[in-house]
Amino acid sequence: MHRKITYSILSAIILMMCYSCNSDSKDEFEKVNESEEWSLQFSDSCTGNWQDNWFLDGLIATVENSDKGMNLIAGPEHKNNAHHAVLWTKQSFNGDVKIEYEYTRTDTQLINVNILYIQAQGIGKGVYDKDISKWNKLREVPTMSIYYNYMDPIHISYAAFPMTNDDPTADYIRVRKYPVKEGIAFDDMAVEPSYYKMGLFLPNVPYKVTVVKANSKLYMQVVGDGKNELFTWDMSDKAPSIEGRIGLRHMFTRSASYRDFKVSVK
Template identity: 30%
Template sequence: MQFLPISLVCLGALLLMACQTQKAGLHEKPKPDAHILFEDSMADNWEENWFLDGKRATLEHREGGLAFITTTSVVDKRVDRLPFDAHHAILWTRQEFEGDIRITYTYTRLPGCSWQKLIYVQAQGIGENPYVEDIYAWRRLRDIASMDKYFKYMDLIALSLRDQIRCKRYPWMDMNGNDLDNEFKPRGENKGLPDGLPLDVVVEKREKSIMLRITDTVTGEPVVDHTWDLTDEQVNKNREPVYIDKGRIGMRQMGGHKMLLRNFKVERL
């Protein structure tokens, strides 16, 4: 019996191993981007990734995204607040996000909008029972999404899309009912958010700053581009925690607002 030289045996083994490795590689799934924490086209079942405060909102898939619609209240809020508040709603991520993050999505105002919308960043409960840090745990207390449930009992950063863009720190008051300074200034300029125009939204939230940029997808020009310093000593006075660092993202709409959301993503900065 003749034996092959050891060198040829070793070479054959190496070639066999390389072939097997190459075949295995064909079936490997690409590794996910470690920087992407959350991604939703908004074209599929929204309840997999989101939950809703408020019972009267309409959520329906159209044009490759999610239409989020609240009805207009005909009640004077100064006369009968409860039925007025019943028209508000918030769409929350089921997932929480910690640390410095970038939020991006495409936003289109649908015809017939009236009230503004807000972006809630890294929201948690204040930690006093029943308003525990996990806001999902006390969501039933927000079946009517009245504003006081949020500015009294949640820690978060809020961006308000109005004639001027406002950045506020919740809560607005402590547990003894004492008012807290809550607005980071100066306000941002708003050059216009017309109906029907797709807008690319970017929010970059760091411990001590937050940036909002909204860009016209047709012209590439920003209609909002502003960064707020979150270290204001007066706003941060008597707060614990001082800085917002962890929580869910919420899209708040007052009654009578209609928007289309597409391609929502959260990344680690």
């Protein structure tokens, strides 16, 4: 009986600590998100010509505009690197950054990943100029290793599944910081925590996504389908991403629509 009571007390303490941490994170996010210091730098309804504000990596990928938004469609062939897609803002952003958009999956896949790249530059060595638009041709086949070896953005995987999978609940959200350091494998680059089985980003359901990178913290809020979830990461021990473009990556087979895309800085 004494042992059961002790376990119950410990469980209650852990739950209270988790609640306190979550509450603190929400308070921090709300404060930084609602700050009056943000200055809107980029706004695209995504219903006009996408080429006005974006450029595309991937010769097989397509982008379709409609009154519903901007549908980014990767190639259909699984495990063929030529079928990846990456859409970049023409504009570059400096400092702390807030990214907001409506996201709707237009695929029903249970494999592969969507990625948000935050403030991507080249590594500035050899042909990999800091201005990634100067080596677009090298990314006509958008092999993943080109990005994690020769760019330095923050990477958020979301609406994501393993490359081999048939479990509809196996979704995850994960952060990485590029470039890969010598002796470290890509799979070991994750910034903890990773989040699993969130049940978000269901096909044909719109979600409001807000991502804030500020004060060495990274926040991602996802609102939709009756859910309001906040994910947080401490980036203080990672080399900062200070300036660069925003990128939308779909691995082969994946597609999604974007609407009301906004970027603010401070």
